[in-house]
Amino acid sequence: MVVERAIALWKREHYDKFGLKLGIVSASISIIASVVFTSWALRADDFTKPAAYCSAATVTSAGRVTVLVFSLCGVDVLTLIGILVLYIFNDIALKRKIFDLQSSYQLRENICVIRFILPLTVFQTICYLIFSASTGVISLFESSxxxxxxxxxxxxFYVIPYYTMIAPILIWFIIRWSQQLKQSRLRRLKMQNTDGKEVYFRTYADMWNSELSNKH
Structure with a gap:
């Protein structure tokens, strides 16, 4: 999603021409990558072997699952860096205040996406860092x-079930928060529009009354 939004920022003036195709390609790559890496981690696994707690890893696949978890930590950290870079460049583009309607929409869309994925990515990164670090430390004492x-x-220290439980709740709160911000922004725009109309008609009425007074 960060890559897709970065491309939308870069090609914001013409994003509507290829945005749908880019979304389909991004979703397809994500699904294929998930299937490939999961298949690699659990390939030729013997599920009759005992697994620690409710983990998917068994004695056969523990090493590959550990590599996969550490890789996901790296991806999460890179995602956080990508979000920060995206926010900086998006903020620079907004401060220029010289863009068309399509560009304005993409820049505002980036703000909404960052607001949504940043808390979730931070939470996921913390969970995977705790899990990876604790797994690595505990493994050192396995033989003793x-x-x-x-x-x-x-x-x-197996935090994955807690992550699975809390993540949907966090998403729900983020969606509600985003909706409240949107409604608040619409109310402010409505008030500004109403104030503008009042000023316009008040000024027009003052001018009209002034002309009538001059005639009398």
Whole structure:
């Protein structure tokens, strides 16, 4: 999504000509990448083997799943950097105040997207960093502690179920917050429009009364 919005910022004047195709391509790449990496991590896995807690990893796939989790941490960090860069350049473009309707729409759309994905990305990055760091540290002591202690520690720091539970709630709050901001902005615009009309008609009435007074 960050890449798609960066392209929309770069080609904002003509984005409507290829935006739909870019969205389809981005979604397809995301789905294919998810299937490929998951298949790689769990390929030839023996699901009859015991798994720690409710993790998808077994003895066979633990190493590949760990690599995948650390890779996701890297992707999350890069995404945060990308969001920051996108925000900076989008803010620079907004301050120029020289753009057409299509460009204005894309710049405002970037603000909405950043407002949506930034909290979710920060939350996801924190969860995966905690999980990755704790998994790495616990693995160092795997040979020096009992199996019961190892699984207890693993379960204590296994934050993925909490992430799965909290993420939809966070998305719901972000959507509600965005809707409230949009409604507030519409109310301000309506008030400004009403104030403008009042000033216009008041000025017109003063001019009319002034002309009538001069005639008398």
């Amino acid at each position: 502690v009992s199996l019961l202690t190892y699984r207890t520690l693993f379960a204590a």
